Structure formats: C-alpha cells, structure tokens
Amino acid sequence: MIRTLSGDIQKTELGFTYSHEHIVCRPPYWVEKKEDDLLLDDKEKSLKDVMDFKNMGGSTIVDATAVDYGRDVQSIKYISEQSGVNIILTAGFNKSFLWKAKLPDHLKEAIGDYTTYEDWIESASIDQLTAFVISEVENGMEGTPLKAGQVKFGTGYNSITPLEEKTLRAVARAHHHTKAPMHSHTEAGTMALEQIKLLKEEGVNLNYMSFGHMDRNLDPYIHEQVADTGAYLSFDGISKIKYAPESARIQAILELVSKGYENQILISGDTARKSYYKHYLYGLGLYNIIGNWVPRFINEANQQGFDGETLINKFFIENPAHCFSFKE
Structure with a gap:
C-alpha cells in the first residue's frame, strides 16, 4: 500500500514517479532571510x-517538504486535484539550522506555544516528537x-x-509504529554512513529507507557502502549542473548498476x-x-552495453513502487 494525498x-x-521534489512551500527560515528564490x-x-x-x-510526485520547511498541504491538494497527479506528502523534519526560525502560529495549537522550531524540538521528548x-x-x-x-x-x-x-x-520510532517508508536529507551527500549507524541502533530495516542527495557526493565507495545495506539511493539533483555535470551523475548511476544495485536507485530533481x-x-x-x-x-x-529503457523503468516505476510502499 502507498499513501498519497488522495488516498x-x-x-x-x-x-x-519523481521521488524527491518540492511543489509549494514557504520555509520560515528563508522567509525571515528574505530569500525569495527559495519560496515556492x-x-x-x-x-x-x-x-x-x-x-x-x-x-506521481513525492513532495519531500517536511513541517519545518513551510509545507502547504492545501495548495498541494489543489494541485493534485487539478492535475490528476498522485502526490505523496512527508512527515518528520529537515535539518537543524532551519529550526532557528519562528514557529508559525497555526502549528502552536498542535504542538505547544513555543517560539521557534528549535525550542520545540529541544523541549519535547523523543516520545513526544514520535507521537x-x-x-x-x-x-x-x-x-x-x-x-x-x-x-x-x-x-x-x-x-x-x-x-x-x-x-x-x-x-525511526514513528516508522516502526506506522510502517511508513523513511527518507533522509543528507546535506551535500554527507553523513549517510553515520545516519545508518544510528538507524541500526533503532532497529530499522534499511530496505525501507531512502537516502537523499546521493549525487551531491559522487563517491562510488560511499554509494556502494550505502547500497550494500539494502537502502535506496536518491539521485535527486538532476538538472543542477552547478553541482556536477549530468555525465558524472550518469556514470555514478551506471557504476552502481554494474555492481548489481539497479533495484535501489531513485531519480528526481529536488526542484526547490x-x-x-x-x-x-x-x-x-x-519537464x-x-x-x-x-x-x-x-x-x-x-x-555502454546496458538496457537503458529497462533501467529507466526501474528507476522511475518499479523502484519507487517498492520504496514508497508501507512495510507489510
């Protein structure tokens, strides 16, 4: 079973399926910094x-916008209804520097009268955040x-x-309770292996985990270490030539394929x-x-001797269908 906005x-x-995008969002941190380019x-x-x-x-599009990144669920619902595109929304959190921003008033009723996201996350227990x-x-x-x-x-x-x-x-504990698939933000493709260590401490089966921004760190050794856990690797920087040429991304993907990991690759653009x-x-x-x-x-x-069409079917249809399914 896969949970979309429409059911x-x-x-x-x-x-x-695009596996990691942002469709409508106004991240409070970037609002405060007046970074208009980052406000969709x-x-x-x-x-x-x-x-x-x-x-x-x-x-289908997976919108990876968490609560601290200015999610707008009603606008996303409107877009899904108008377009007929399935949209998967995201619970959880992003990263700590974003938590310096003021907590919007509409969230205070649900989580308490805190000043910032950081105040909330620091004050709440793990059990409260899990809930x-x-x-x-x-x-x-x-x-x-x-x-x-x-x-x-x-x-x-x-x-x-x-x-x-x-x-x-x-x-991780919410995943165990809900059986929902898990995703992580890795800043510039770093700390995936360190995340894995902590996830193993929490007893997470990494077959239900996808690691974002793997193409921000085009290191074949790291990619293989992540793939060897059974997790999915999200190459979600397509179109962003400022970080790497598409040739480098394609070669990194094909290197994983040559090692037998073609069933663990996701592709998207993180268009934020x-x-x-x-x-x-x-x-x-x-487009x-x-x-x-x-x-x-x-x-x-x-x-290079691969079956390109078969691989595209895996990356955009078969792999997302498995990755975004709730754990049996």
Missing part, C-alpha cells in the same frame, strides 16, 4: 510545471485530514547535531527554487528530467 493506492497504480509561493505556477510533467507521461510524526501519518497534517505517505529526518554538512539525532530517533521552475523564472522545470534527461540516459546506457 491509499496499490503499487501498480503509482506509475512514472504561487500554486498556479507550480501547477503549470506539474502539468508539464503530467503531459509527458508522469503519474507528532505518527499523527501526521495516521490522522493528518496541520489540522487537516490529509495524511503523509513517508517519514523524514535530516542532518547537516559533515555533522549530526544532538537535535538532529533526536529527530532521527523519533522518526523559483529559478529551477519553468513557470516561475524560466528554469528547466519539472527536464522526463523530457530531456531520460532520453539522454537511455542513449548513454545503451552505448
């Missing part, structure tokens, strides 16, 4: 990009009946703060800026992966 569906209904605040423009994805054959995540999966998010379909935690660049460890443990979106600021948009990257990958994979 629970079967694996066979998921279809072509126009649902009509976001809808146009989602329709580009839909018109190219896309079926909050469980409620978002089983009862609904932010006072709505709209339920999350995955649980998430995150850590910073080359570090895991005590509060990040606290949220990791809370999310106005400047990445076509209908905000003329960026490549949600680019399905419209341009997929044909290129098939061509390069075939040239």
Whole structure:
C-alpha cells in the first residue's frame, strides 16, 4: 500500500514517479532571510510545471517538504486535484539550522506555544516528537485530514547535531509504529554512513529507507557502502549542473548498476527554487528530467552495453513502487 494525498493506492497504480521534489512551500527560515528564490509561493505556477510533467507521461510526485520547511498541504491538494497527479506528502523534519526560525502560529495549537522550531524540538521528548510524526501519518497534517505517505529526518554538512539525532530517533520510532517508508536529507551527500549507524541502533530495516542527495557526493565507495545495506539511493539533483555535470551523475548511476544495485536507485530533481521552475523564472522545470534527461540516459546506457529503457523503468516505476510502499 502507498499513501498519497488522495488516498491509499496499490503499487501498480503509482506509475512514472519523481521521488524527491518540492511543489509549494514557504520555509520560515528563508522567509525571515528574505530569500525569495527559495519560496515556492504561487500554486498556479507550480501547477503549470506539474502539468508539464503530467503531459509527458508522469503519474506521481513525492513532495519531500517536511513541517519545518513551510509545507502547504492545501495548495498541494489543489494541485493534485487539478492535475490528476498522485502526490505523496512527508512527515518528520529537515535539518537543524532551519529550526532557528519562528514557529508559525497555526502549528502552536498542535504542538505547544513555543517560539521557534528549535525550542520545540529541544523541549519535547523523543516520545513526544514520535507521537507528532505518527499523527501526521495516521490522522493528518496541520489540522487537516490529509495524511503523509513517508517519514523524514535530516542532518547537516559533515555533522549530526544532538537535535538532529533526536529527530532521527523519533522518526525511526514513528516508522516502526506506522510502517511508513523513511527518507533522509543528507546535506551535500554527507553523513549517510553515520545516519545508518544510528538507524541500526533503532532497529530499522534499511530496505525501507531512502537516502537523499546521493549525487551531491559522487563517491562510488560511499554509494556502494550505502547500497550494500539494502537502502535506496536518491539521485535527486538532476538538472543542477552547478553541482556536477549530468555525465558524472550518469556514470555514478551506471557504476552502481554494474555492481548489481539497479533495484535501489531513485531519480528526481529536488526542484526547490523559483529559478529551477519553468513557470516561475524560466528554469528547466519539472519537464527536464522526463523530457530531456531520460532520453539522454537511455542513449548513454545503451552505448555502454546496458538496457537503458529497462533501467529507466526501474528507476522511475518499479523502484519507487517498492520504496514508497508501507512495510507489510
């Protein structure tokens, strides 16, 4: 079973899937910093990009926006209804520097009258944070009946703060209770192995875990160490040439395939800026992966003796169908 914004569906209904995106969000931290590029605040423009994805054959988008990143569940519901695209929403947390921001008033009724996210996470017990995540999966998010379909935690660049460890443990325990799939934010692709150590302490079966931003650290050794646990690796920086050329990403993916890990790879764009979106600021948009990257990958994979079309089917259909299913 897979939990989407519109209800629970079967694996066979998921279809072509982007595994890590942000569709509408106003992260309080970036609002306070007046970083307008990081505010996806126009649902009509976001809808146009989602329709580009839909018109190219896309079926499902995983929106990885957690509560501390300015999630807007009602706007996402509107976009899902208007487009007919399945959207999976996310419970849990991101990373610690974002928690310096003021806690929005609409959340205080649910979690208490704290000043900042940091105050809340520091004051709450692991059990209280666990209960909050469980409620978002089983009862609904932010006072709505709209339920999350995955649980998430995150850590910073080359570090895991005590509060990040606290949220990791809370999310792991919420996973055990809800059976929801798990996802992690790794800042610039760092600390995945350290996250794994903590998850093992919590008894997490890593077959139900996906690690984000693996293409921010194009290190074949790290990739193999993560893949060897049975976890999924999310290559979700497609279209972001400022971090690495697509050739390097494709080679890293094919190296994993050559080692037998093709069933553990997810692909997406983490499109979290106005400047990445076509209908905000003329960026490549949600069209680019399905419209341009997929044909290129098939061509390069075939040239190197792989079956590119079969791999694309795995990365965008088969693997997401398994990864985002609730644990039996």
